Amino acid sequence: SGREMKLLRDFWDKQGRILLLLDPSTQTPKLRGFVNELGIKVNDDRLMVFVRTGIEELAMTRDVQAHFLGDSPITKRLADVRALFFGGTSSLTLEPDRVRAASIRLEPLIQAEKGYFAEKDYNSDDQVKLQTDAKQSNNVPLTIGAAVEKGGSADQRVQLNSSRLVVVSNSTFVQDNAITQDQQGLDFISGSVNWLLSREQLIGIAPKIPKPLTFSLSEEALRRLRWILLVFIPLVPAAIGTMVWWQRRV
Template structure:
């Protein structure tokens, strides 16, 4: 044996097989602990982003407030077929309700065409026929079914199936149903009849439109003929005077005044400019809102002759809780509209603890014209050129002390009675009336949920751009993956 071999240190012993196994086992366990730990943390602590252009899946503060205050468990079932256009959007929205429901909202998706057994169980539980798709909201023994068509607003014209979806109002409908089943007893509103209208159809359309709002906002609508009663029913939460063509008699006016004198009342007055209602106008004037008896219009001389425009473009006030959610939008009031004098700086009203606030004004090109029957009216001194108010609110009672505010009397006056007409009704007008009704009922928490507009986006690509996308996806990207695989294989072969 040579000296060099004697001085060479011995090779380190190879690790035993069991120690290698223990090492691998520990690595696997640490990997699993890290994997499940990260998943657990990401499940409990995560952030969600709504990247849709219209924020379709971001719940309004109104809905969040209602979900935070839930004191009962709520069950919501999505009974829309999975291949229906509204299924995905509705299911994603319902997940937001579940996530923000403080553990009290349970969501379930049941396809009535495929999950027949579960659909039959739901029928037995709720007693609903489920002959159409929609959303079921249930709390305790109270159930509300929202048909699929109540979740959307469609374009006008054509059949219901052919009309394109213009706006998605799922949050509005679902939150209203949630309030309905949680609150239980519905509010009662009385609609004054027997005083004429522009047409019988106009009166019926207004009642149907407000009745539809009632089904969504949890109040019931009843007709009220003042000539047949001596007092407004004690259970009335609000009274609606819409498009009266004939004035109230002295006796009927006393009934309204006696109702308004109660501790907690609500009035919605939608004026027909062509109506002869001096007593009603005097009553409104005593509370700071005076109907001027004019017509809000725009007139100009064109090459084809004089042109008068009575359909008014209106702008909403940004400070009132009624119109604040609508302040970023504008609307058009169909038919004819009269302007209102709003005396919000009147010292007498302040001494009477009455607060008056404008809600809606005409855009700058319109004015209140007294001589509206002329072929080409011109704004002069007797006309209203600035601060052309179209709607206003009146509140009798403290607005600083919330305990007193609950007992306040509230009234909304609008100088137009045609904004709910079926042929010309706009979604924003419906939202305004809905917000006004909730306000006079002292339910501000229900104000502020507006429909989400639906938009279609198209990407225009040139032929060259299309070719680049085609070759990138069919040749370049697969080649990169193949090359990386060959590099890994070659490196392993070399080692």
């Protein structure tokens, strides 16, 4: 409501500290307008990616695998650690030049992995259209979390009072059913709260960086694999059976 937004702005102007987890499926134009005033535009889109589930099969998922950037004290010890953000996630556009005159500094914290695209027609079930949009995406880094600071000092060694805000365009990654064994989401929230309270020295040590084993095949390699699976492997028992049958006849 208008009254709630006035209270929020007054709190911010009085060097308030805010942790904001946005649900993209919820219509909150006034709250998004407040964030936009601070130089962060919450885009009306959803992050998606197509993953290969077979030789010629693709599946689309809205769950976002993202990594933390190490330039902020919030995520310095989480640099390059990956986490899953389940459910809908929208992209954030940071416009630091627009708010620099107001002594507002922006810092990206979380970006989606390569391959994700921001789909504006996110309610569509047309797989052909979605695949076309994915191919036409320009593969720019998609930010889903950022920090805002008004006032203070850019030098981390200098402690001055300031207004601080952390915003993430996903509100489900810290729910009980979304927390993974490594708990990267909880580490991020803990670091965010400590930064908001000017307790940077209490930001904990991050978990070890996972290194998943991945490989990719070119179209030529996929064709060869198809021949091996569909032709040569079935021919082996057929050839053995033919040899056994021939030996028994002679």
